[in-house]
Amino acid sequence: MRTNKKSLAKNFMFNFIKLSGRMLFTCLLLTQVHVLGQNKTNEKTCVECHKRTVKNNILHGPVAAECTNCHIPTGMEHPLEDVEGFSLLAEGSDLCFTCHEEEQATIASNKYIHKPVSQGECLECHEVHSSNDPKLIFSKSPDLCYFCHNEIEKSVEKSSVVHQPVKEEGGCVGCHSPHSSPEKKMLVSNPKTLCLSCHDKTLIKGDRKIANIDSLLKKSKMVHQALNKSCNSCHDPHASENEYLLSIYYPTGNYAPGTEDNYELCFGCHDTDLLLLETTEYATEFRDGDRNLHYVHINKEKGRTCNNCHSVHGSSREHLIPETVKFGNWNMPLVFKKTENGGSCKGCHEEKAYVR
Numbered sequence: 001m002r003t004n005k006k007s008l009a010k011n012f013m014f015n016f017i018k019l020s021g022r023m024l025f026t027c028l029l030l031t032q033v034h035v036l037g038q039n040k041t042n043e044k045t046c047v048e049c050h051k052r053t054v055k056n057n058i059l060h061g062p063v064a065a066e067c068t069n070c071h072i073p074t075g076m077e078h079p080l081e082d083v084e085g086f087s088l089l090a091e092g093s094d095l096c097f098t099c100h101e102e103e104q105a106t107i108a109s110n111k112y113i114h115k116p117v118s119q120g121e122c123l124e125c126h127e128v129h130s131s132n133d134p135k136l137i138f139s140k141s142p143d144l145c146y147f148c149h150n151e152i153e154k155s156v157e158k159s160s161v162v163h164q165p166v167k168e169e170g171g172c173v174g175c176h177s178p179h180s181s182p183e184k185k186m187l188v189s190n191p192k193t194l195c196l197s198c199h200d201k202t203l204i205k206g207d208r209k210i211a212n213i214d215s216l217l218k219k220s221k222m223v224h225q226a227l228n229k230s231c232n233s234c235h236d237p238h239a240s241e242n243e244y245l246l247s248i249y250y251p252t253g254n255y256a257p258g259t260e261d262n263y264e265l266c267f268g269c270h271d272t273d274l275l276l277l278e279t280t281e282y283a284t285e286f287r288d289g290d291r292n293l294h295y296v297h298i299n300k301e302k303g304r305t306c307n308n309c310h311s312v313h314g315s316s317r318e319h320l321i322p323e324t325v326k327f328g329n330w331n332m333p334l335v336f337k338k339t340e341n342g343g344s345c346k347g348c349h350e351e352k353a354y355v356r
């Protein structure tokens with residue numbers, strides 16, 4: 001029985017779903033008389049009394065075919081007060097899965113399942129009868145998602161930097177599957193691949209050019225190991241109050257007070273000793289004898305920032321040292337030479353060397 005109904009529904013879909021809503025509606029009324037004899041109550045068709053079910057211009061396949069695909073007549077006269085004229089073929093997502101076997105199989109095969117999906121609440125997002133959206137959703141993301149993910153909406157509203165795809169229509173589902181995924185947080189792909197799928201070209205934001213990170217990493221001799229797993233250890237994928245969507249404040253100019261707090265982003269993984277100890281034999285390799293040169297350059301009121309000497313994603317040089325340093329509008333060349341037991345730089349100053 002079910003299989004027959006299903007293929008019947010599918011046939012109707014092939015024939016009609018691609019037509020415009022108006023055409024579809026007309027077809028529906030015609031077929032109603034022809035096919036759906038059993039769908040009459042007191043000589044009226046279901047939709048004559050239940051116009052609301054077909055009010056939107058895209059009809060769900062089985063609705064276009066036959067109401068009793070889902071509403072099984074109980075044999076009681078309809079409509080009557082206090083009498084249920086129909087029972088549903090199945091409840092919750094079980095009803096949907098009687099026909100959407102592929103979707104069911106995909107969801108079952110995935111490790112991470114969106115909670116409303118695992119709880120069978122398909123109708124939190126989908127209309128069951130008719131819709132203005134071909135995927136039968138109530139609204140496009142982000143609105144659809146904000147209905148439950150209020151916290152993300154709030155953070156987007158209060159943030160000074162909002163990631164472009166988050167604001168776009170359908171943007172949330174560009175990064176998250178609405179149902180399930182083999183990846184954590186229902187990401188559509190491995191997190192790093194996801195970011196690089198758009199950041200494989202120079203992007204434009206206002207009058208700013210945003211560097212092509214993918215090609216930068218491919219050109220780099222050394223890639224920062226912080227990027228190994230994902231980009232999210234430093235960036236918020238949605239919105240942030242810090243420039244560059246950084247999850248924690250981090251000074252990106254040339255100077256900043258050399259406090260531990262200012263470099264919390266880095267000290268989530270690196271030891272603060274590299275900045276705080278004036279002399280050390282172990283805390284850093286950037287030292288002249290035991291004189292800590294990180295301390296010398298950074299640990300003061302007008303300290304130099306990490307950016308002066310490190311390129312945070314990757315670099316063609318050892319130790320993530322860049323070839324040029326942005327100093328105002330000038331791209332100052334930084335000549336770094338590595339030696340067996342130290343190195344030297346020419347750039348901000350004449351060549352100065354350190355020997356451990």
Ligand code: HEC
Pocket residue numbers: 038039040041042044045046047048049050067068071078079083084085086087
């Ligand atoms: C003569 C008008 C009329 C016709 C024809 C009609 N209905 Fe109804 N139906 C009603 C009214 C009135 C109610 C109760 C109020 C409401 O829920 O809208 C109702 C309620 C329902 C309900 C919810 C309560 C229940 O009984 O489960 C379903 C489902 C339903 N109708 C399905 C159908 C289907 C399917 C058909 C066609 C086979 C149909 N109706 C034909 C008037 C009608």
Ligand code: HEC
Pocket residue numbers: 046047050052053054060062063066067068069070071088095123128129
């Ligand atoms: C794909 C399965 C399916 C088909 C086909 C279907 N319905 Fe429904 N219908 C449902 C489900 C599920 C609910 C319960 C919705 C809820 O709980 O929010 C429902 C609820 C209803 C209700 C009561 C609530 C309401 O929305 O007014 C009516 C009336 C109704 N359907 C009429 C119809 C009519 C008329 C048709 C054919 C034109 C139809 N349905 C076809 C699944 C279906």
Ligand code: HEC
Pocket residue numbers: 005006009010013017060061062069070092093095096097098099100122123126128134135136137
């Ligand atoms: C009786 C069979 C049947 C049932 C039950 C059913 N569907 Fe469908 N559904 C279909 C058919 C057929 C299509 C059209 C498929 C196509 O166009 O390829 C469809 C299309 C859809 C679409 C449009 C997206 C697409 O695949 O192009 C969504 C979303 C959807 N159904 C969700 C649901 C949900 C949610 C439920 C449960 C409340 C449900 N369906 C129950 C048969 C069914």
Ligand code: HEC
Pocket residue numbers: 093096097100103114116117120121122123124125126135137144173178179
């Ligand atoms: C959190 C909201 C949400 C829930 C809950 C949800 N869906 Fe969806 N579903 C969507 C969105 C959004 C799309 C469209 C995705 C896109 O455009 O890529 C979609 C697409 C679909 C499609 C079309 C798939 C395709 O490949 O085009 C089907 C079928 C479907 N959903 C069925 C279901 C079923 C069955 C359930 C319950 C088990 C369910 N959905 C629960 C949001 C949801």
Ligand code: HEC
Pocket residue numbers: 112114115116124125141144145146147148149172173176177178184185186
């Ligand atoms: C009906 C409510 C509802 C809607 C609508 C909804 N979600 Fe969710 N979502 C939840 C719930 C509940 C959780 C689980 C939260 C928890 O466990 O703290 C969740 C969790 C998530 C998670 C985290 C999953 C994890 O593994 O931690 C992501 C990502 C997510 N939703 C994305 C979306 C997107 C994208 C949309 C829009 C397409 C959306 N949600 C729409 C209810 C919803």
Ligand code: HEC
Pocket residue numbers: 141142145146149152163165166171172173174175176185187191232237238
């Ligand atoms: C550019 C890709 C991208 C877009 C667009 C995006 N997200 Fe996310 N989202 C992510 C990533 C990556 C994570 C995982 C963050 C982590 O693991 O720390 C995430 C995590 C989440 C979580 C889990 C909460 C948490 O902090 O762990 C929710 C809920 C969520 N996103 C909802 C949404 C909603 C709603 C939208 C649309 C308004 C959206 N996302 C748009 C990439 C994105």
Ligand code: HEC
Pocket residue numbers: 192195196199209210211213224226227230231232233234235244246250252307311312313
């Ligand atoms: C260790 C922390 C960290 C990690 C991990 C990280 N970033 Fe960044 N990212 C930064 C900092 C700091 C800036 C701002 C200063 C700069 O560009 O050097 C930035 C800037 C950016 C910018 C803006 C570049 C511009 O030209 O304005 C993009 C795009 C970006 N990152 C993407 C990514 C992507 C994609 C990944 C993962 C492959 C990633 N980031 C991983 C720290 C990080």
Ligand code: HEC
Pocket residue numbers: 161162163164165174175191194195196197198199203204205210231232235236237243244245
């Ligand atoms: C769907 C395409 C897309 C994906 C996927 C994507 N981005 Fe972006 N990203 C953009 C665009 C477009 C911009 C520039 C416009 C803007 O953000 O306003 C941008 C800008 C950025 C910026 C610079 C923001 C600023 O104002 O300085 C950072 C940092 C960034 N993305 C990081 C990431 C990270 C991390 C991921 C992965 C979680 C990611 N992006 C995934 C499209 C994408």
Ligand code: HEC
Pocket residue numbers: 224225226233234250265266267268269270306310312318319320
């Ligand atoms: C998610 C963890 C993580 C974060 C956050 C992080 N790093 Fe790293 N970083 C690593 C790992 C792992 C290595 C490789 C092991 C090592 O050298 O300590 C590394 C290596 C480095 C190196 C190269 C060391 C060498 O001699 O080759 C530099 C320079 C560096 N990080 C600077 C930074 C800066 C600056 C920040 C803050 C913007 C930062 N890191 C944030 C994990 C992180």
Ligand code: HEC
Pocket residue numbers: 263266270274275283284285286287294297298304305306307308309310319342343
């Ligand atoms: C004046 C240039 C300069 C500045 C500023 C600078 N570094 Fe370094 N850093 C170096 C050099 C050079 C090395 C490589 C030392 C070696 O191995 O010979 C290094 C090495 C490192 C290493 C590898 C471990 C170690 O200490 O040897 C880390 C991690 C690191 N830096 C993090 C940072 C962080 C975080 C900041 C900002 C708080 C920063 N650096 C600022 C020049 C600098």
Ligand code: HEC
Pocket residue numbers: 288293296297304308309321325334336343344345346347348349352353354
């Ligand atoms: C942003 C400018 C700037 C950059 C880039 C820079 N330095 Fe310096 N460096 C200074 C200044 C200025 C001093 C003098 C100490 C002070 O006033 O803080 C100094 C001091 C030194 C000293 C100590 C000299 C002494 O005995 O007092 C050494 C060694 C040194 N730098 C090596 C390097 C190396 C190696 C690099 C490249 C990895 C480098 N510097 C990059 C600005 C810079």
